[in-house]
Structure formats: C-alpha cells, structure tokens
Amino acid sequence: xxxxxxxxxxxxxxxxxxxxxxxxxxxxxxxxxxxxxxxxxxxxxxxxxxxxxxxxxxxxxxxxxxxxxxxxxxxxxxxxxxxxxxxxxxxxxxxxxxxxxxxxxxxxxxxxxxxxxxxxxxxxxxxxxxxxxxxxxxxxxxxxxxxxxxxxxxxxxxxxxxxxxxxxxxxxxxxxxxxxxxxxxxxxxxxxxxxxxxxxxxxxxxxxxxxxxxxxxxxxxxxxxxxxxxxxxxxxxxxxxxxxxxxxxxxxxxxxxxxxxxxxxxxxxxxxxxxxxxxxxxxxxxxxxxxxxxxxxxxxxxxxxxxxxxxxxxxxxxxxxxxxxxxxxxxxxxxxxxxxxxxxxxxxxxxxxxxxxxxxxxxxxxxxxxxxxxxxxxxxxxxxxxxxxxxxxxxxxxxxxxxxxxxxxxxxxxxxxxxxxxxxxxxxxxxxxxxxxxxxxxxxxxxxxxxxxxxxxxxxxxxxxxxxxxxxxxxxxxxxxxxxxxxxxxxxxxxxxxxxxxxxxxxxxxxxxxxxxxxxxxxxxxxxxxxxxxxxxxxxxxxxxxxxxxxxxxxxxxxxxxxxxxxxxxxxxxxxxxxxxxxxxxxxxxxxxxxxxxxxxxxxxxxxxxxxxxxxxxxxxxxxxxxxxxxxxxxxxxxxxxxxxxxxxxxxxxxxxxxxxxxxxxxxxxxxxxxxxxxxxxxxxxxxxxxxxxxxxxxxxxxxxxxxxxxxxxxxxxxxxxxxxxxxxxxxxxxxxxxxxxxxxxxxxxxxxxxxxxxxxxxxxxxxxxxxxxxxxxxxxxxxxxxxxxxxxxxxxxxxxxxxxxxxxxxxxxxxxxxxxxxxxxxxxxxxxxxxxxxxxxxxxxxxxxxxxxxxxxxxxxxxxxxxxxxxxxxxxxxxxxxxxxxxxxxxxxxxxxxxxxxxxxxxxxxxxxxxxxxxxxxxxxxxxxxxxxxxxxxxxxxxxxxxxxxxxxxxxx
Numbered sequence: 001x002x003x004x005x006x007x008x009x010x011x012x013x014x015x016x017x018x019x020x021x022x023x024x025x026x027x028x029x030x031x032x033x034x035x036x037x038x039x040x041x042x043x044x045x046x047x048x049x050x051x052x053x054x055x056x057x058x059x060x061x062x063x064x065x066x067x068x069x070x071x072x073x074x075x076x077x078x079x080x081x082x083x084x085x086x087x088x089x090x091x092x093x094x095x096x097x098x099x100x101x102x103x104x105x106x107x108x109x110x111x112x113x114x115x116x117x118x119x120x121x122x123x124x125x126x127x128x129x130x131x132x133x134x135x136x137x138x139x140x141x142x143x144x145x146x147x148x149x150x151x152x153x154x155x156x157x158x159x160x161x162x163x164x165x166x167x168x169x170x171x172x173x174x175x176x177x178x179x180x181x182x183x184x185x186x187x188x189x190x191x192x193x194x195x196x197x198x199x200x201x202x203x204x205x206x207x208x209x210x211x212x213x214x215x216x217x218x219x220x221x222x223x224x225x226x227x228x229x230x231x232x233x234x235x236x237x238x239x240x241x242x243x244x245x246x247x248x249x250x251x252x253x254x255x256x257x258x259x260x261x262x263x264x265x266x267x268x269x270x271x272x273x274x275x276x277x278x279x280x281x282x283x284x285x286x287x288x289x290x291x292x293x294x295x296x297x298x299x300x301x302x303x304x305x306x307x308x309x310x311x312x313x314x315x316x317x318x319x320x321x322x323x324x325x326x327x328x329x330x331x332x333x334x335x336x337x338x339x340x341x342x343x344x345x346x347x348x349x350x351x352x353x354x355x356x357x358x359x360x361x362x363x364x365x366x367x368x369x370x371x372x373x374x375x376x377x378x379x380x381x382x383x384x385x386x387x388x389x390x391x392x393x394x395x396x397x398x399x400x401x402x403x404x405x406x407x408x409x410x411x412x413x414x415x416x417x418x419x420x421x422x423x424x425x426x427x428x429x430x431x432x433x434x435x436x437x438x439x440x441x442x443x444x445x446x447x448x449x450x451x452x453x454x455x456x457x458x459x460x461x462x463x464x465x466x467x468x469x470x471x472x473x474x475x476x477x478x479x480x481x482x483x484x485x486x487x488x489x490x491x492x493x494x495x496x497x498x499x500x501x502x503x504x505x506x507x508x509x510x511x512x513x514x515x516x517x518x519x520x521x522x523x524x525x526x527x528x529x530x531x532x533x534x535x536x537x538x539x540x541x542x543x544x545x546x547x548x549x550x551x552x553x554x555x556x557x558x559x560x561x562x563x564x565x566x567x568x569x570x571x572x573x574x575x576x577x578x579x580x581x582x583x584x585x586x587x588x589x590x591x592x593x594x595x596x597x598x599x600x601x602x603x604x605x606x607x608x609x610x611x612x613x614x615x616x617x618x619x620x621x622x623x624x625x626x627x628x629x630x631x632x633x634x635x636x637x638x639x640x641x642x643x644x645x646x647x648x649x650x651x652x653x654x655x656x657x658x659x660x661x662x663x664x665x666x667x668x669x670x671x672x673x674x675x676x677x678x679x680x681x682x683x684x685x686x687x688x689x690x691x692x693x694x695x696x697x698x699x700x701x702x703x704x705x706x707x708x709x710x711x712x713x714x715x716x717x718x719x720x721x722x723x724x725x726x727x728x729x730x731x732x733x734x735x736x737x738x739x740x741x742x743x744x745x746x747x748x749x750x751x752x753x754x755x756x757x758x759x760x761x762x763x764x765x766x767x768x769x770x771x772x773x774x775x776x777x778x779x780x781x782x783x784x785x786x787x788x789x790x791x792x793x794x795x796x797x798x799x800x801x802x803x804x805x806x807x808x809x810x811x812x813x814x815x816x817x818x819x820x821x822x823x824x825x826x827x828x829x830x831x832x833x834x835x836x837x838x839x840x841x842x843x844x845x846x847x848x849x850x851x852x853x854x855x856x857x858x859x860x861x862x863x864x865x866x867x868x869x870x871x872x873x874x875x876x877x878x879x880x881x882x883x884x885x886x887x888x889x890x891x892x893x894x895x896x897x898x899x900x901x902x903x904x905x906x907x908x909x910x911x912x913x914x915x916x917x918x919x920x921x922x923x924x925x926x927x928x929x930x931x932x933x934x935x936x937x938x939x940x941x942x943x944x945x946x947x948x949x950x951x952x953x954x955x956x957x958x
Contacts, residue, residue, distance in 0.1 A: 319461060335383070360408075361772060530553070626691075650742075698787075842871055912924075921937070
C-alpha cells in the first residue's frame, strides 16, 4: 500500500508540474487544447486592457515572428473581409460622366491617356471631346462623319497641328507685314458694308425658310420640326447627345455664316477651305406632301386591321396590291389616335372604300379597348365625333364611297340599327356581312348586307383563296402564334410585322397551296376511314373492299354536297332587308295605281307575287339558319364525344382493370364536367333534329333554347373548374410517366382531329358565340307576328347574359396573368394585383436632362441620361429604367426593367415641349415630387402615347 501511495503521489505531482509549467504537453492532446484556450483567453484579456500604442507594439512583435505562410494567411484573411476596390472609374461611372472628366484635359494629355487602356482609348477619341478643341481654331471637317464613326475629329486635329507653320513675330512681320497695322477709313467702310450685306442675306434666308415650313407642315406642329436632325452627336448611344459649352450653336452659326458668304461676290474663304455641303440639306414633306398625281385617278381603298384579329400577319399578307393597310394596336390607342393613323394613310385624299377589320359580334364592334360600338353608345359625343370625321375621309354616296365593316352586324336587328345610325351620321353607305355561318370568322365569306351583286367587299381588299385559308386555320394558328410572337419579339422587335407575316404566308400559300391542303386532308381522312373499316371487316380481298368503300364515300359526299349547297351559296340579291325593299316597291306601285284601273290590277298582281317571293325568301333563310344550327351542333357534340371516347373511357377502363394510369380523383376532376356537358348537348341535339325533321314555317326553336338555357349551371361548374382542370392535366403529365405516354399516343391524331386534350376542352367556351350569331339571324328572319319571336328574344337574353359571364371570367384571368407577368419582369416592382386594374399601353422613351433651363425653349440643349419604359395602367403610371444586355456569340438581347417610381394618374401633369433644331418629340411628365423629361423616337408614338395618357387621366378622375 505504501508503494502504491507513493506512485500515485509522484504521478499527481508530475501532472501538477506539467499543468503549471512553461511548456505545453504535446502528448496529452485534450490537456494541450485546454491550456491553449486558457492562455488565449488570458492574452486577449491583457490585450483589452492595453492602450493603442501598446497594442501596435504587440502586433509588430507578433507579425515580425510570423513565417511567410502565416503572413500569407493574414493577407488572404484581410482580402476576404476588408476588400479594397481597385477599379477603373471609366468602367464603373456612366459614360457621360467619364467624358465630362476627360473634357478637362488638353490635347496632349488626352493622347497620353489614350495609351493607358482600351477603355480610355475609346473614351478619349470621342468626337464630343475634340470638336470644341478643333472649332476653337476654326478647323472643321471636310465631310460629315458616319453614324458609328468616331475619332475623325481627333485625326483632323492632329493633321491640322502637324501642318501648321510656326513663325516668330519677327518672321511673321517679315512675311505678312507689320502686326496690328492700322486700317484706313475706306477699309473700315467696306468692312461695315460687308457685315450689313451679310446680315441682310441671313435674315432673307431665315424668312424664306420659315415660309417654306408653313407651306409644308400642318398648322398645329412646330415650325422648326424638321430642323432637329441637322446635327447629331457622333458619340456612341450611351454617351451625351449634345455638345458642351454651347459648341453646337457656335458650329451652326459658323457654318450658316459660311454658306451665306458663298452668295457674295469677290469674297475670300474664311476659316480654311472646308465646307459643309450636307449640313443644311433637308427634305420637306408634310402630311400630304407626296405627289399622287399619277395615282389620284385610281380608286383608293384603305383597310384598318386590328391587332386583336387572330393571326393578323396572314391577313396582311392576303391584301391585294394597291390596297393601303393600316395595322393599329387594339389596346393603348384612342379614337383620336386611330383618326390620326387614317389621315396619315390617306394623305389628304378621299377613300373610295374604307374597311374596318376588327373583332366583334352581331350587336357591336370591338373597335378599341374600351370602345365597343353598339346601339347604346353610338350617339355619345366622343363616338359620334369619331364616325363623323371618319365619314369625311370617304367619298360620298354619289361618288360610290362606302365603309365595309368586317363584323357580322347584318345578322341581328341591333346590328342593322347600328348600321342605320352610322349611315345617318356620316351620309355614307355601310356594308356588313349577314353572318349566317358558324366557325371562326367564317361570317366574312358569307352573304353581305348592302353591296352590289357583282362583287363582295372581301374581294375588293383581299385575295379570296388566302383569306379562306386564314379563316379555316385561324383557331389553330392563334395558339401557335402566341408563343412564336413571345419568342421572336426580343429578336425581331422592329421587323416582326413584316418578317413573321412573310414567313407564315410563304409557307402556307407558296409551299403547300390551298388546293393541295384541302385535297390531301380529304384524301387522308377517307383513307383513314377505309382502313378502319377494313380492320373491322377482316375481308379476304382488302384492295377490292377498300376501293368499294372509297366509291361509296365519294357518292355520299356528292349527295351531301348537293343537299347542303343552299347553306354555302351566296345569294347577294337577297342581302338587303326585305322590309325595306317591300316598302320602296309598295310606294312606287301605289303611285302607279292612281294612273289607270287596268294598271292598278297589274300592280296588285305584282305586289302579291312580290309579297309571296319575300315570304318564300324569309322562310328559306329561316330554314337555312336552322339547318346550320343543327349541323354545327352535331359537329360540337362530336368534338365532346372525342374527349369521352379517346380519353375518359380508356383511363377509367385502366383503373377498373387494376392497371391504373391516373387515380379516380384526377379522372373525376378532368372529365366529369365535360361528360355532363356532353349529355346535356346530346339531348339538345336530339330535340333540334326532331324539330328539323317535321320542320315547317310555323314551327318554333325558341322554346328548345329556353329549356337548354335553364340547365346552364352545368357549364358554370365547367368554367369555374377550368383552370383547375388544366393544372391537373399538366401536373399529371409531369409526375406520371404512364399518363405522359398515354397523351403522346392520343394527342394530335386523326381521331382527335389533330388536336390535343387542352385544345378540345376549349370548344365549350367558343360555342356560345355561335349560339348568339344563329339566334340573332333566326330572329331577324322571323316575322313580327310569329309565335317563336318572343321565345327567341328570351333565349337571346339568356345566352347573352351567360356569354357575358364567360367573357368576364376570361378577362379577369387575362388581367391577373398580365399583371403577374409584368410584376415578374420588373425588378423591385411593388404589388400590382389589385381589383379592376388593367394595362393600357407600354411606351419606350429616353429620359433627357436640360443643361440650362433659364434660356428659351427653342435654344435649350438636352442630353440623354437613361432609357425609360412607361407602363400605363388605368389608375397608375409605372416608371421603370430599361437596360439591354447582349449574350456573347448570340443575337438575342435581354431587356431588363428596374422599378423607379409609380404615380397615380390624377396627380400627373403633362407639358409639351415644342420641337426645335436640338430636340423633337419631347414632353414633360410632372408628378407630386418628381418630373421626367422624355422623348420618343417617332412623332406618331408621342401623339398616340399622350392621347392614351390624357384619356386615362380623364377616366381616372371620373
């Protein structure tokens, strides 16, 4: 025990001495770490108690004992946590600030700075730095530099300096005589007369210039409108737009003085022999300044095409040569702006035919956003003034002038009343299609109300084969062109209208051809039906069976064509209103009956025959409408049956056979509402078929529509769940490979009419527009005393109310999606999703800064500071800064927007800046705290933007 105690005591004593010794125990790691932490804590405590001088001495001692690797570690630590910026100011500051800094250097220092780096060389060779240095000595370029050329003025300065003759005062006196030699009295008088003559010539040229401007411009524009392009800065686009220290005025004054001296005899050239032959060369063209003497004899046809038209590029490509087309934006343009575009297209002439190709229905014209022209608002002051001014641009009735509205206003009584009101307002004939045809824009190729029988309005403006192809494929092309426009817009922003239209038109009409499209489509469908029948029959002689099947198919098609010929035949003689014709003929014959009794008997027979003929025409057209209704309903039910047979039934069968592709809940979400709609419309189609089989003039259709309208709650469930259905389809497509393969097998096949499942689900929303067209046409050709007329009116009100509900759902969804896209596009943008807020127009402008606001407007100089994009909503104006970045080795550029400010519309004040020789298309937007001096690139953009902004401000105040 004694030896053990001694061993323990010795071990504790050794451990104790190790703990408090001056060296660190390397063998015991835990004890080593503990001792190190205690000593670090002790040293840090001492360090806190020392003064600043003592701390510096301690750091000096510690750092001097460190090795190179330890010093490198300290350097890396400082570089990570205390970064020191060593950046070239010319690559960080805006370009105009860098140029302003370099402008204080003399030519010698500028040449030395150009050798520092490539950015400094690019900046120090800009013309805006060397122009003042050259013009100070009277050295001018002998030519006008190109737009992207820089460094010309520097080279000219160097060339002039290298060719100077340096003479001392004595040498100059020996060569040129005594300096400051006094002038004689005759020389003073001659110099004064010379100056007086110069001033007289200058004032005469200015007066003649103003007179020319007043002759070549409208009186409401500025007199110096076309002087702003006399002199442009040759610096890059990001540099300053104007010169500093008034050098522009000085240069222009010298050049104008030089051109004036050219007219004086016996003069010597001052400031060298250089001149500016192109500096004052201008082309003066007013609004109506074109020489149309050769084309004035030909009838002028102008057509206005709305951007809301699906695939409007194809419509533009369908226009005949010699027809003037004006494409205008549906949103962001006012009635005043549309008149301005029409005047620019007419150029002071009268139009023989003016067409308006816009969206709409049989009751109203969707002319512009917020302007749906109908019988309720056609007599409002603003709308009435627009149509009166538009009618003044068209030739009179006696001269054959007319306005063609490509909207089916002739298919309803309200539309015919709108045409009558417009004719009374303008004193011009208005033509419109009757619209007895279903499908997307098929009413354009139907009968027209009013035009002569020899030619229809579409043939005056368009190539009928191309227009027919456009109307047939417009539903499919619109969905495709949405994505095409979205991707091509950044790349071809300025050339989008021409390139995309030519590309689609050339592909559709030159490569394929309309005849080959129709023939191949019919042949492919017939062969597909024959092969399906052959697979079911399992015949021993397949070729004979297929030939017999095709012969039967051909004979059935010919019979169907003969039976339905009356539906597509265009009877242009019956397009006028029968009641109007009857009234005119009755008045004429009543006057003839007073002449003689025999003649009165003949006239009575004529009236009886005419009345019978009108009744037959009315009955025939009513029958045609009912047949079109049944045929279109049959096609609609077939499309819904495709959803049931191709998609719903196989998915449910797979679920029942324990090989489920989708769950029962997902199948119910996708197809339950569509199947309920199918059962409802099948019942509706059966009722229409039964009524058509026993059809007579006394039968009614309105009661069937009223019964159908009382069951529209099934459609309500479909439209409310439609976004959920689409999201479910996309989610299952991404998450379930079996469903993705199922859709790949069935989408866009012959059985599905080359459509996908989401495309087929679009048909219910499009069907109600066709119902309204057909109901209005049916009521139009139903006599006033008919039993069915009251039921038709009730059915029209039901369908119209429900269609308004569908349109409101679509509009709300588009507005939310558009606001969400804008909010995602703009960096730092506040929340835009508010009730009843919608986008009106987006305008790209440049922000300017006035160098001196004390001088007159006509002499002010402006410089460009940045690019802006103005987002105009119905209640607020969003101001954003715009920047464009380019990807290396790519043509596509990326545009980014940074939020700057938002101003409520009632707080905005607009001040116009008159055009001068230094600025054009400029205006001032004043908010409650800030103001922006902006300018557009084109004068039309300024006019349309200010018109839309003022209209939005007035509407927000109301």
